[in-house]
Amino acid sequence: xxxxxxxxTFGQLTSKQQEAIKNIKEKMQKNSGGIDYSISDFQDSxxxxxxxxxxxxxxxxxxxxxxxxxTIGLENFYNLLDSxxxxxxxxxxxxxxxxxxxxxxxxxxxxxxxxADLYDIALNIEIPDxxxxxxxxxxxxxxxxxxxxxxxxxxxTGTNATNGTNGTTGSTATDGTTSADDSSTTDGTASTxxxxxxxxxxxxxxxxxxxxxxxxxxxTSLKQNFDKNGTLIGYESTALDSNGNTMTTVSNAEGTPTSxxxxxxxxxxxxxxxxxxxxVTPKEYTITTWNGDGDDAPRTVLQYKxxxxxxxxxxxxxxxxxxxxxxxxxxxxxxxxDSVTVDEKSQKLADQLxxxxxxxxxxxxxxxxxxxxxxPEDLQKIMLAYQEAHGESLMDAIKGDFSGKEEKGLKETLxxxxxxxxxxxxxxxxxxxxxxQELNNAMKGLGTDEDVVNSIxxxxxxxxxxxxxxxxxxxxxNGSLISDIKGDFSGKxxxxxxxxxxxxxxxxSEEPLSTEQLDMISSELKSAMKGLGTDEDVVNTILKxxxxxxxxxxxxxxxxxxxNGSLIGDIKGDFSGKxxxxxxAIVLGGLQGTKxxxxxxxxxxDNKVKMVVTELNRAMKGLGTDEDAVSSIxxxxxxxxxxxxxxxxxxxxxxxxxxxxAIKGDFSGxxxDKYVYMLNQALIDT
Numbered sequence: 001x002x003x004x005x006x007x008x009t010f011g012q013l014t015s016k017q018q019e020a021i022k023n024i025k026e027k028m029q030k031n032s033g034g035i036d037y038s039i040s041d042f043q044d045s046x047x048x049x050x051x052x053x054x055x056x057x058x059x060x061x062x063x064x065x066x067x068x069x070x071t072i073g074l075e076n077f078y079n080l081l082d083s084x085x086x087x088x089x090x091x092x093x094x095x096x097x098x099x100x101x102x103x104x105x106x107x108x109x110x111x112x113x114x115x116a117d118l119y120d121i122a123l124n125i126e127i128p129d130x131x132x133x134x135x136x137x138x139x140x141x142x143x144x145x146x147x148x149x150x151x152x153x154x155x156x157t158g159t160n161a162t163n164g165t166n167g168t169t170g171s172t173a174t175d176g177t178t179s180a181d182d183s184s185t186t187d188g189t190a191s192t193x194x195x196x197x198x199x200x201x202x203x204x205x206x207x208x209x210x211x212x213x214x215x216x217x218x219x220t221s222l223k224q225n226f227d228k229n230g231t232l233i234g235y236e237s238t239a240l241d242s243n244g245n246t247m248t249t250v251s252n253a254e255g256t257p258t259s260x261x262x263x264x265x266x267x268x269x270x271x272x273x274x275x276x277x278x279x280v281t282p283k284e285y286t287i288t289t290w291n292g293d294g295d296d297a298p299r300t301v302l303q304y305k306x307x308x309x310x311x312x313x314x315x316x317x318x319x320x321x322x323x324x325x326x327x328x329x330x331x332x333x334x335x336x337x338d339s340v341t342v343d344e345k346s347q348k349l350a351d352q353l354x355x356x357x358x359x360x361x362x363x364x365x366x367x368x369x370x371x372x373x374x375x376p377e378d379l380q381k382i383m384l385a386y387q388e389a390h391g392e393s394l395m396d397a398i399k400g401d402f403s404g405k406e407e408k409g410l411k412e413t414l415x416x417x418x419x420x421x422x423x424x425x426x427x428x429x430x431x432x433x434x435x436x437q438e439l440n441n442a443m444k445g446l447g448t449d450e451d452v453v454n455s456i457x458x459x460x461x462x463x464x465x466x467x468x469x470x471x472x473x474x475x476x477x478n479g480s481l482i483s484d485i486k487g488d489f490s491g492k493x494x495x496x497x498x499x500x501x502x503x504x505x506x507x508x509s510e511e512p513l514s515t516e517q518l519d520m521i522s523s524e525l526k527s528a529m530k531g532l533g534t535d536e537d538v539v540n541t542i543l544k545x546x547x548x549x550x551x552x553x554x555x556x557x558x559x560x561x562x563x564n565g566s567l568i569g570d571i572k573g574d575f576s577g578k579x580x581x582x583x584x585a586i587v588l589g590g591l592q593g594t595k596x597x598x599x600x601x602x603x604x605x606d607n608k609v610k611m612v613v614t615e616l617n618r619a620m621k622g623l624g625t626d627e628d629a630v631s632s633i634x635x636x637x638x639x640x641x642x643x644x645x646x647x648x649x650x651x652x653x654x655x656x657x658x659x660x661x662a663i664k665g666d667f668s669g670x671x672x673d674k675y676v677y678m679l680n681q682a683l684i685d686t
Contacts, residue, residue: 019079020075020076020077020079020080023072023073023076024072024073024076024077024080049088050088051087051088052075052078052079052082052087052088053087055074055078056074056075059074197215198213198215198224201213201214201215201224202214208228209227209228210225210226210227210228210233211225211226211228212224212225212226212236213226219239219240220237220238220239220240221237221238221239222235222236222237223235223236223237232253233252233253234250234251234252234253234258235250235251235255236248236249236250236251237249237251241262243265244265245262245263245264245265245270246262246263247260247261247262248260248261248262248263251279256275256277256278256279257275257279257280258274258275258279259272259273259274259275260272260273260275261273264290266293266294268288268290268295269286269288270287270288270289270290271285271286271287271288272285272286273285282304284303284304284305284306285303285304286301286302286303286304287301287302287303288300288301288302289301292316296316297316298313298314298315298316299313299314300312300313300314301313301314308325309325310325310424311325312423312424318461319423339428339429339430340377340380340381340384340428340430340431341381342381342384342385342388343381346378346381346382346384346385347385347389349370349374349382349385350382350385350386350389350390350394351389352366352370353366353367353370353371353382353386353394353397354386354389354390354397356370357397357398357400357401362401362402364402364406367398367401367402367410368410370382371410371413371414372413374417376416376417376418376419376421377417377421379413379414379417380417380418380430380431380434382394383395383414383417383434384430384434387437393437393438393441394414395411395414395438395441395452396441398410398411398414399411399449408451411449411451411452411455412451412455414438415438415452415455415456415459415460416455416459418431418434418435418438418456418460419459419460419461419462420460420461420462420463420466423461423463423466426465426466426469427462427466427469427470432469432470432473433473435456435460435470436470436473436474436477436478438452438456439452439453439456439457439470439474439481439484440474440477440478440484442456443484443485443487443488444484448488448489450489450493453485453488453489453497454497457497457500457501458496458497458500462503462504463508464503464504464506464507464508465508466504467500467501467503467504468504468505468517468520469504470501470504471501471502471504471505471520472504472516472520475520475523480527481501482498482501482502482524482527482538483527485497485498485501486498486535494537495537498535498537498538498541499537499541499545502524502538502541502542504520505517505520505521505524505542505546506545506546506547506548507546507547507548507549507552510549512551512552512555513548513552513555513556518555518556518559519559519563521542521546521556521559521560522556522559522560522563522564524538524542525538525539525542525543525560525564525567525570526560526563526564526570529570529571529573529574534574534575536575536579539571539574539575539583540583543583543586543587544582544583544586548590550589550590550591550592551590552590553586553587553589553590554590554591554607554608554611555590556587556590557587557588557590557591557611558607558611561611561614566618567587568584568587568588568615568618568626568629569618571583571584571587572584572626580628581628584626584628584629584632585628585632585636588615588629588632588633588636589632589636591608591611591612591615591633591637592636592637592638592639593637593638593639593640593643593644594638594640594643595638595639595640595643596638597638600640601640601643602640602642602643603642603643603646604639604643604646604647609646609647609650610650610654612633612637612647612650613647613650613651613654613655613659614654615629615633616629616630616633616647616651616659616662617651617654617655617662619633620662620663620665620666625666625667627667627671630663630666630667630675634675634678639682641681641682641683641684641685641686642682642686644678644679644682645682645683645686647659648660648679648682648683659679660676660679660680663675663676663679664676
């Protein structure tokens, strides 16, 4: 079978191949169980054998070959592939064999084709009566060069929907995908003319006159769809997988798949694919992971489109955490929302509001008429227009003319307009300006408008990136948002609002932090620990809840030490006991090596080595030893022998003595022995 095509007749097969197919079918009737081995399990064995007799000698020592032999007969399978009957597999025959594997192989490396699929290949070859040995036959998924099962495929592995993408195998083309010559089956047996198969099927008409005809076999169905003129539009096949999920494939009139989907037992879409014209390559797809029952259950969605990926999560209430990545998984910069621009209409409405509130008395009806039903975008335009034309914020004007519940309701209307409307984009600059202005106005001077601050920060639904915009802009124009919150709030309210604002400093991806973000983090940490008293909430929120990976924490440590002295030193000066130990371990975790990780390397970056030796020296110089710091670095550092040797060399070069000597000078007993052994072993293993 060096070159298998979709239109082979039984008579075109060699006698050995014909006999092999008969034997496989006979064994299949006796043994309904499948073989759970993939092609890769025996490929090397079968290719390395010079002949079948040599291969047969390996059966008892190879579990995959043994399973094949017991179930369909290894010789039968070998003869099926041996198209020229010379008792060995030449290059062309091996290539055909490889194509079977490649055709159904996902990018993840897990073979989607197992021997249950090879059974179907044999079973779809119809063995004719002796009087008709030239009857046309069809082989499921046999178009090896195309990499698809779109021609004559009825097996549920006929079209691997994710082949060549992310390796997911959850959604594959299902039974009944028709071939271009109008021959297909729904049960994996020999195909016959579709027209005759559908001859007795009932026509189910739609309101527009179009109709469909459906044939079923157990849990599998195949539907023909026609327009109102009786012209075939295409096919739709469905089948249940082993978990009871429904796999559906839609094909055009030529039998080429155009889309495929997988829905769970609750009817919720788990995977959905739209294919290119080849019927295999996805041009876009969506994979949904459900975390509970019902359509409102929390879920995570991954979508591929336009050469990139987007992920987002639904917590049962709202969508959030949307992240866009390129094909390599690198996070794409977030776009800004469209700029808010004052137009003629918004200017006129702002003027109408001014007239309604200017002087004695207030035209309350006009204010409500303009503001109550305006969209968030229109309200932002009106607020900008009012500020520009009348030198006062619309919020302050409302406060001056209204009171009580009515004032609170109108302020809420305006602050709602400042909420995040799209968590996939950054806020427009003018929206950021409005948010910052209203926060500052609410906290400056005597008294605090807690309603405005709470409505903006607690109900704004800002992403970390958006909150970073707000925090950065506020700090640049008004000093420090955190300091202002501390000055105007206390207790639980203060802690909650600081936590929300500091979300703007948290890690939003695995990528390196920006210089601006690092400077803000260092500034907030320093402010929290300088002078009398320590704002433990700020330090803990940043370091413990920031979600930084090891490399990002190393950035924070390096930036702080460069601009403010020593982060570890300041933690030691402001914390004690368990809290001190925990915070130091978190920060020094940024200095970890890469032993046993995917990123394992022979050496550490020079700047990280410099930080490691600096912290080791600080921990051991002068009176007393910071044993926790040394332990966090050496015991928990996860360094390879080469990386630890690199640290030892740098320490000696920087401080004029060996790290071993420094350890011996500050430790004794079993602790000293442990560290010295560790360092010696690194030298031995390097």
